[in-house]
Amino acid sequence: MKAKMFSALIATIACLTLVGASHAGIILIDTFDDTHQAVNKAAPGPDTAAAPEALGGFRTIVLTVVAGPLDATLVADGPTDFLTLSNDVGTSSTAVVGWDAAGAGLGVDLLDGFTAAERFFSLEIVSVDVGLVDLRIRIDDVFANNATVDIVSPAPGIFKRKLSSFVGAGGIDYTQVNRIELRLIGDVESDIAVDWVLVSQIPEPSTVVLLGIGILGVLGVSYRRRRS
Numbered sequence: 001m002k003a004k005m006f007s008a009l010i011a012t013i014a015c016l017t018l019v020g021a022s023h024a025g026i027i028l029i030d031t032f033d034d035t036h037q038a039v040n041k042a043a044p045g046p047d048t049a050a051a052p053e054a055l056g057g058f059r060t061i062v063l064t065v066v067a068g069p070l071d072a073t074l075v076a077d078g079p080t081d082f083l084t085l086s087n088d089v090g091t092s093s094t095a096v097v098g099w100d101a102a103g104a105g106l107g108v109d110l111l112d113g114f115t116a117a118e119r120f121f122s123l124e125i126v127s128v129d130v131g132l133v134d135l136r137i138r139i140d141d142v143f144a145n146n147a148t149v150d151i152v153s154p155a156p157g158i159f160k161r162k163l164s165s166f167v168g169a170g171g172i173d174y175t176q177v178n179r180i181e182l183r184l185i186g187d188v189e190s191d192i193a194v195d196w197v198l199v200s201q202i203p204e205p206s207t208v209v210l211l212g213i214g215i216l217g218v219l220g221v222s223y224r225r226r227r228s
Contacts, residue, residue, distance in 0.1 A: 025112040025119075029099060029180060029197040030054045036077040039063045041070075041091075048102050051076075055108065055180065056101035066092045068188060082126055082193040085133070085184045092188045100179035105142065109175040110199050116164035116174055121149070123182075124158050124195040132190035135159075136183040139172065147172040163199070 035051035037059065045062035063074045068091025075084050076097070085095045100106060111119055121137060135151035147166035151159055163174055184192060 025114065025201040027108065027110060027112065027199040028053075028055065029199065030059060030083075030097075031081075031196045032076045032083045032194070033081045034077060035059065036075075037061050038073060038075045038078075039095075040073045041065045041093075045074075050102075055099045056104075056106045058099070058102040060098040060100070060102070062096050062098075064094045066094060068092055072186070074184075080126075080193065082195055084191065084193045085186050086191045087186045087189055089189050092190075093186050095184040095186070097182045097184075098179060099181075105178040106180070107142070108177050110139070110163065110177050111174045112201070114201055116169055117162055119163045119174075119199055119201060120160045121163060121166075121199050122158060122160045123197040125154050125156050126193040126195050127156055128154060128192040129187075129190040130155050132187040133192045134185045136185070137161075137166075138179075138181040138183070139163075139166065139174070139177055140179040140181075141173040142176045142178045143173060145172040147174075 030051070031053045034053045035049050037047050037049050037051075039045040039047050039061055040063065044064060046060050047062070048058055048060040050057060051059040059076060061074055061076060063072060065072050068088070070088035070091045072085070072087045072091050072093035074093075074095040074097075075086075078084055083097065085093070087093050131153045133154070135154060136148060137151070138146055138148045140146045145168065147163070147168040149161050149166045163169060166172075182194075182197060186192065
């Protein structure tokens with residue numbers, strides 16, 4: 001009985017997650033889960049690789065050491081399945097991750113039938129040396145217009161920003177996006193790890209998962225009361 005109930009609850013949560021994902025109009029940009037890439041001071045890239053988990057099927061990474069005698073590394077799909085930038089003592093760097101279908105252009109509609117004020121660009125920062133790393137997101141359309149947003153001294157957590165709040169949002173066509181770029185600017189001896197990047201509509205995936213967990217808790221309490 002207990003095993004059957006647990007299986008049913010898991011199936012319910014899975015269904016809720018799928019329904020929520022569909023409603024959210026999620027456009028997954030990258031999860032950094034499957035395709036390993038690494039660049040460093042000696043071999044800075046650009047390195048382009050076929051990546052099924054990335055929007056457009058490809059990911060390009062490049063690293064520029066700004067100052068310092070030691071190494072810096074940018075890794076996608078490392079031991080923890082994150083995107084990580086790591087600067088050694090006395091070394092600072094700038095890393096760029098780009099999605100443009102290996103130069104062919106994405107041709108993707110980020111609005112998915114909604115307005116820019118209803119769509120969020122989101123990413124999860126798993127860990128970061130706060131105050132030592134900044135991020136910049138840039139989106140280019142097929143007409144050479146771009147929109148950007150800066151994330152200054154972020155803390156670990158989920159970053160969310162409406163597409164309408166990007167600098168240049170009034171001049172870009174979000175329905176015809178050619179390239180998306182994530183720039184990581186790391187000061188000396190700094191580290192950052194990013195888990196995923198996506199564009200979505202409310203509710204976001206985390207909200208749906210929390211809803212499923214809440215239902216699981218309520219049903220669990222009900223089950224315990226019936227047994228007692």
